[in-house]
Amino acid sequence: MASMALRCLSSSSSSTSFCPTFAPPPRSLPCRISLPFTVKCNGSEPLETVNGRPSLPFPILDEHSQPKLMHSRRLENSVNTSDTRLKLFSGTANLALAKEVAWYMGIELGKVKISRFADGEINVQLKESMLVVEHQPKLSLQSFHILDMPEQIGRQTQGRESLAAKLVANQITAAGATRVLACDLHSGQSMGYFDIPIDHLYCQPVILDYLARKGIASSDLVVVSPDVGGVARARAFAKKLSDAPLAIVDKRRHAHNVAEVMNLIGDVKGKVAVMLDDMIDTAGTITKGAELLHEEGAREVYACCTHAVFSPPAIERLSSGCFQEVIVTNTIPMAVKNLFPQLTVLSTANLLGETIWRIHDDDSVSSMFQ
Numbered sequence: 001m002a003s004m005a006l007r008c009l010s011s012s013s014s015s016t017s018f019c020p021t022f023a024p025p026p027r028s029l030p031c032r033i034s035l036p037f038t039v040k041c042n043g044s045e046p047l048e049t050v051n052g053r054p055s056l057p058f059p060i061l062d063e064h065s066q067p068k069l070m071h072s073r074r075l076e077n078s079v080n081t082s083d084t085r086l087k088l089f090s091g092t093a094n095l096a097l098a099k100e101v102a103w104y105m106g107i108e109l110g111k112v113k114i115s116r117f118a119d120g121e122i123n124v125q126l127k128e129s130m131l132v133v134e135h136q137p138k139l140s141l142q143s144f145h146i147l148d149m150p151e152q153i154g155r156q157t158q159g160r161e162s163l164a165a166k167l168v169a170n171q172i173t174a175a176g177a178t179r180v181l182a183c184d185l186h187s188g189q190s191m192g193y194f195d196i197p198i199d200h201l202y203c204q205p206v207i208l209d210y211l212a213r214k215g216i217a218s219s220d221l222v223v224v225s226p227d228v229g230g231v232a233r234a235r236a237f238a239k240k241l242s243d244a245p246l247a248i249v250d251k252r253r254h255a256h257n258v259a260e261v262m263n264l265i266g267d268v269k270g271k272v273a274v275m276l277d278d279m280i281d282t283a284g285t286i287t288k289g290a291e292l293l294h295e296e297g298a299r300e301v302y303a304c305c306t307h308a309v310f311s312p313p314a315i316e317r318l319s320s321g322c323f324q325e326v327i328v329t330n331t332i333p334m335a336v337k338n339l340f341p342q343l344t345v346l347s348t349a350n351l352l353g354e355t356i357w358r359i360h361d362d363d364s365v366s367s368m369f370q
Contacts, residue, residue: 094331097331100349205351231248
């Protein structure tokens with residue numbers, strides 16, 4: 001996508017961030033710019049390339065915008081784009097994000113030809129020797145994967161349900177992967193199903209920085225977990241967001257994708273409520289929660305998530321007027337048909353690119369979130 005990531009907060013008490021800021025785009029883009037350096041995208045389109053390298057409308061990284069926290073061995077020495085130490089390849093799941101990651105890392109996407117047979121089976125031909133990075137385990141070849149599949153992992157709600165997470169973990173390992181980088185798994189315990197090292201990356205800092213730029217007074221904020229299962233996630237988010245108070249929506253789920261809101265734990269009257277979840281599927285849970293928050297006197301309600309699955313009728317629910325803004329990331333490519341006025345899409349490219357470099361250089365990943 002043509003959306004670009006924001007600076008990412010390292011703590012609520014400091015303005016220091018670990019993702020570089022961006023200069024405003026020098027030319028017209030198919031996007032609406034609502035805040036400085038913040039891009040709201042109207043559509044998804046492939047990035048242009050120059051000599052095989054992705055050409056973005058404005059620079060992501062330069063020597064003046066790089067905070068000290070993100071300095072690593074690769075930044076102490078100039079990045080050589082012809083360096084063959086690391087190769088980045090993309091499948092068909094999210095090519096636009098892969099191009100943004102490649103641009104941040106200062107390398108070119110590896111040459112790969114992807115086609116499908118008449119029966120739908122995928123055919124991948126790699127045109128050079130490489131270390132493979134895939135966005136989803138549709139076809140994994142070797143070594144290293146970025147895992148982004150919230151709709152497949154860890155959504156069991158009761159006993160005697162199949163454990164898809166273990167099946168997927170076994171598939172990735174059997175295909176030859178030796179390490180996995182995962183983005184906001186629906187259930188953190190899913191990491192235990194992997195027999196190889198796994199790095200679990202949280203994309204909350206991208207959303208945190210965006211909210212910080214909106215200038216909402218900390219005394220007006222309250223972070224709301226849409227269910228009891230997300231309390232730990234919401235508490236960590238609230239701590240980073242000026243240690244905002246926490247509220248919890250209590251609900252009872254009778255079946256998949258069906259939620260019933262029961263009551264609210266906490267005070268939201270006159271507050272700006274920020275609802276946080278790892279993913280939004282049909283938006284039933286978060287929309288009913290927003291309705292309850294308005295009934296309890298919330299002034300504004302924001303919905304935030306990492307993975308925007310947006311299964312029908314999510315768009316109708318999210319654009320119904322319950323939310324002041326719906327903030328998501330681009331871990332899942334956004335179809336044009338799923339765009340609506342309240343939607344803001346933020347890019348995780350810098351976060352992923354920096355993490356990949358740190359893993360490759362044996363640098364600390366956890367220090368980015370301290």
